[in-house]
Amino acid sequence: MSKIVITGGAGFIGSHIAESCAKDGYEVVMIDNLDDYYSPELKKKNIEYVLKSGNATFVHGDVTDLDFFRTVIDRDVEYVFHEAAQAGVRISVENPFKPNNINVLGTLNVLQASLEVDVERVINASSSSVYGKVEYLPFDEKHPTQPVSPYGVSKLAAEHYCRVFYEVYGISTVSLRYFTVYGPRMRPDLAISIFTGKMLNDEPITIFGDGEQTRDFTYIEDIIKVNMKLLDTNRADGKVMNIGSGNRISVNELATNLKKIIGSSSEVNYAEVQRGDAKHTLADVGLAKELVGYEPSVSIDEGLRRFVEWFRGEQITVST
Ligand SMILES: NC(=O)c1ccc[n+]([C@@H]2O[C@H](COP(=O)([O-])OP(=O)(O)OC[C@H]3O[C@@H](n4cnc5c(N)ncnc54)[C@H](O)[C@@H]3O)[C@@H](O)[C@H]2O)c1
Incomplete structure (x- = not known):
């Protein structure tokens, strides 16, 4: 079975991809420097989940170090x-x-070594943050890219490197513009995670x-x-594709829905807009549908x- 390297394999999305590949029988190598942007203990737990799922190994290291990366990526990959x-706009x-x-x-470095x-x-992994200023919604991939944060700029530059490596050097690359991702093991710095933690204790948000x-x-x-689909098709090579749900809600609606699901009496407070935050995001997922049959479900x-149920379960595990 093929060997797959997953950088950021101890993080939220990377650990899910790693788990899925390991369950499908691939030989998985997770690479991560366990950065302390959020708790490395959570990342170690993620690694444990993956190691239980199948044939997987973890290598501690930094993708900014090309020599290190060359030591883990070989001709079997x-x-x-x-x-x-470094995720996170703020x-x-x-x-x-x-x-x-x-x-x-x-x-x-990842492209060069690969x-x-x-x-x-x-x-x-790219991001909806590459769009920034909204000229029209939903964003299709032709929408102008005018990021409103340094994070968005960095993800856009990375996408261009991927495209150029495909066009100039001939290595197959695909960039997926993820739109705010949530679910079990999600980053603790994101609104859904923060709101859920507070609402379960009826604390103000x-x-x-x-x-x-x-x-x-x-x-x-x-x-x-959609990531797993890309193991089997070259139809998106050299492309960027939006990967969202194709629907949007306001943060107020998000808070109301979560309060209802949790049965919480948390008060909602408002504070100044954060610099770098986009006003709206909404994906047109037509291209991903057409090229790789992506269907958000x-x-x-x-x-x-599902997220609240998982979160509650985690709280019980931590407190027992
Ligand atoms: N979660 C989202 O909503 C979202 C949205 C759009 C794009 N993305 C992108 O998806 C990818 C995964 O995001 P996530 O939410 O899982 O974030 P995450 O922070 O949970 O995962 C990223 C992982 O990369 C590791 N890392 C950081 N610097 C590293 C380095 N120099 N060398 C090796 N490992 C390093 C971190 O320790 C972490 O485990 C990122 O590229 C992010 O920009 C995420």
């Missing part, structure tokens, strides 16, 4: 899922150098801005399905219910 990044506003270093240099050993395909900003929230299962209500 067929596919690379590149998920390692931290990029505080310190634009860290996301630039990891997201741009790290991606260049090219040297003739990897079949590199599947790159804070919404930045007036809450009328909208997001296309994508359930992790749909993200994993988990509605926001269903996804939130």
Whole structure:
């Protein structure tokens, strides 16, 4: 069975891809530097899930170090899922150098090392943050890219490196523009996670801005399905594709829905808009449908219910 390297394999999305590949019988190598942007303990737990699922190994290391990356990527590797990044818009506003270093240099290293050993395909995690300023909705892939945060700039640069490596050097690459991803094991710095934690304890939550900003929230299962499809098709090579749910809700609606699901009496407070936050996101997923048969299947209500159930289970595990 093919060997697959997953950078950022200890993170939220990377660990789900790793788990899915390991369950399907692939030989999986997860690479991660266990960055402390959020708790490395959560990442170690993610690694444990994957190691239980099948033939997987974990290598601690940094994608910004090309020599290190060359030591883990060899001629047996067929596919690379590149998920390692400094995610998060707000931290990029505080310190634009860290996301630039990891997201741009790290991606260049992954591409270079993959090219040297003739990897079949590199599947790159990009982001809806590349769009930034809204000219029309939903965003199709032809919508202008005017990021409104240093994070968005870094993800756009990484996408261009992927395209150029395909066009100039001939290595197959695909970039997936994920729209806000949520689900079990999600990053603890994202609104759904923060709101759920507080609402379960009836603590007040804070919404930045007036809450009328909208997001296309994508359930992790749909993200994993499309990544797995890309192991079997070259139809998206050299392309960028939106991967969202194709629906959006406001942050106010999100809070109301979550309160209802949880049965919480949390108060909702409002604070100043955060710099770097996009006003709206909404994916046109037509291209991904056409090229690889992508069909988002988990509605926001269903996804939130599943997430809350998982979160409750985790709290019980932690407290016992
Ligand atoms: N979660 C979302 O909503 C979302 C939306 C759009 C795009 N993305 C992109 O998807 C990918 C995965 O995001 P996530 O939400 O799972 O984030 P995450 O932070 O959970 O995962 C990223 C992982 O990369 C690792 N990492 C960071 N720097 C590294 C380095 N220099 N070397 C090796 N590993 C390093 C981190 O330790 C972490 O485990 C990222 O590229 C992110 O930009 C995520």
